[in-house]
Amino acid sequence: xxxxxxxxxxxxxxxxxxxxxxxxxxxxxxxxxxxxxxxxxxxxxxxxxxxxxxxxxxxxxxxxxxxxxxxxxxxxxxxxxxxxxxxxxxxxxxxxxxxxxxxxxxxxxxxxxxxxxxxxxxxxxxxxxxxxxxxxxxxxxxxxxxxxxxxxxxxxxxxxxxxxxxxxxxxxxxxxxxxxxxxxxxxxxxxxxxxxxxxxxxxxxxxxxxxxxxxxxxxxxxxxxxxxxxxxxxxxxxxxxxxxxxxxxxxxxxxxxxxxxxxxxxxxxxx
Numbered sequence: 001x002x003x004x005x006x007x008x009x010x011x012x013x014x015x016x017x018x019x020x021x022x023x024x025x026x027x028x029x030x031x032x033x034x035x036x037x038x039x040x041x042x043x044x045x046x047x048x049x050x051x052x053x054x055x056x057x058x059x060x061x062x063x064x065x066x067x068x069x070x071x072x073x074x075x076x077x078x079x080x081x082x083x084x085x086x087x088x089x090x091x092x093x094x095x096x097x098x099x100x101x102x103x104x105x106x107x108x109x110x111x112x113x114x115x116x117x118x119x120x121x122x123x124x125x126x127x128x129x130x131x132x133x134x135x136x137x138x139x140x141x142x143x144x145x146x147x148x149x150x151x152x153x154x155x156x157x158x159x160x161x162x163x164x165x166x167x168x169x170x171x172x173x174x175x176x177x178x179x180x181x182x183x184x185x186x187x188x189x190x191x192x193x194x195x196x197x198x199x200x201x202x203x204x205x206x207x208x209x210x211x212x213x214x215x216x217x218x219x220x221x222x223x224x225x226x227x228x229x230x231x232x233x234x235x236x237x238x239x240x241x242x243x244x245x246x247x248x249x250x251x252x253x254x255x256x257x258x259x260x261x262x263x264x265x266x267x268x269x270x271x
Contacts, residue, residue: 020240028236043241063242066224070246072135073210073220074203077142078150078196085150086192090180092151093158094166107148115144115208123212133215141209146199153198157191158184201250221246 020028022039050061092103122141123132131137161184169179185192210220225246228239 017240017243020236021244023237025235025237043237044245047238047242047245062227063221063224063245066219066221067246069135069214069218069224070204070221073138073142073218074200076135076139077146077203078200080139081143081146081150081199082192082196085147085195086154086185087180089151089154090158090184093155094163107151113144115206118144119208119212126213132213133217135218138209138214138218138220141213142203142206145203145206149199149202150192150195153195154188154191157188161187197253201253204250 021043023037024040027034027037047061047063126132126137166179169183207222210223214220225239225242228235
């Protein structure tokens with residue numbers, strides 16, 4: 001397959017959704033499909049400024065509330081994972097824990113497990129303990145996505161550091177915690193940053209957890225996009241516009257930190 005064919009295969013769905021976001025309903029359902037049309041910003045105006053009813057009532061658009069929810073949930077999940085995962089990655093990289101290889105594989109298995117296999121038991125537990133439709137509950141459940149990624153990727157970076165650096169710090173009187181925070185973390189900060197970016201993207205794109213465990217207060221943007229599906233119709237234009245806006249943070253992170261993301265994937269998740 002040539003590079004042009006591969007680029008067409010990858011980019012065509014994105015271009016098609018982008019075109020839909022600028023079409024009115026008549027152009028979207030037209031057959032044969034219309035590639036030449038008069039673009040409109042009505043779809044973006046409705047999701048970003050609100051419908052006519054929301055504007056009249058002075059309410060914040062529901063989509064913006066969903067967008068804020070995703071920022072809080074994904075950002076909070078990544079921060080918690082970094083605080084827990086970086087020390088864990090250091091311990092696993094140096095093999096100071098008995099059975100560290102098996103522990104690392106256990107974390108990796110969390111990414112193998114299908115979300116649908118655990119979501120119903122989690123729903124029952126969340127309802128009983130009061131975590132349903134809460135930011136704390138959503139941040140905790142997203143640890144199943146973000147924590148394994150942070151541990152696996154940063155472990156590869158810690159393994160690259162010569163053991164002599166730690167020995168020198170110990171000779172200078174530093175303990176394990178000071179050696180980690182003052183010496184090693186600054187060295188592997190690019191790796192930690194790449195792990196956090198990758199984890200943020202995976203958490204941002206998750207649908208199942210928000211679909212089942214989030215309600216009206218904490219509904220993330222991936223579930224908010226589905227609100228364009230009503231009982232009598234599917235508002236394709238609004239759905240396409242919402243999908244494009246929701247994809248912007250991930251696209252910016254992927255392009256801006258491309259080198260760090262590639263290095264993190266090759267050193268942590270693959271090597």
